[in-house]
Amino acid sequence: MQxxxxxxxxxxxxxxxxxIQDGDELPRHQRSKVVAVLLHEAANASPKKTEREPQLAKExxxxxxxxxxxxxEPFPWLIAKQPMEIGLNPDGISTVRLTxxxxxxxxxxxxxxxxxE
Structure with missing residues (x-):
């Protein structure tokens, strides 16, 4: 992760x-501490960013x-060379089942x- x-x-x-106060310059010796905090926050925030609501594929x-x-877009994962189950529904949502x-x-x-409950 870059x-x-x-x-x-x-x-x-x-x-x-x-x-520092707003408008002041950050001393060089404190810069690495601030970047470390930002990196820590980014690492902890990453899983939340990847958790998206499921979407219906358009095509x-x-x-x-x-x-x-x-x-x-190319499907990003490897798919097994096994038969796919494809359900075509011209009046609604079609389906593709794969492994x-x-x-x-x-x-x-x-x-x-x-x-x-």
Missing amino acids: VQFTESDIRAKAVELGL IVIQPGGAILVNG LLAEAVQIIKPEPRPES
């Missing part, structure tokens, strides 16, 4: 941390040789709900 911060990002974080194109495009390859699979058991 992260870059502008001078204004660094200066704003230094003001937020109380290291899925399956090409000869197995290449698959979703909304014009993804993974080095590891983890299934997390949901926590039991209290009976009062």
Whole structure:
């Protein structure tokens, strides 16, 4: 993960941390501390950024040789060379069922709900 911060990002974080007043220059010896805080925040924020609401694909194109495009973009994961199940529904939403390859699979058991819910 490559992260870059502008001078204004660094200066704003230094003001937020109380290291300098707004408009002051950040001393060089404190710059690495501020960048470390920004990196820590970026690392902790990354999972939240990737958690998006599921979207309905506008178009899925399956090409000869197995290449698959979703909304014009190549599907980013490896797909097993097994038959796909394709359901075409001209009056509504169509479906494509395929098998993804993974080095590891983890299934997390949901926590039991209290009976009062």
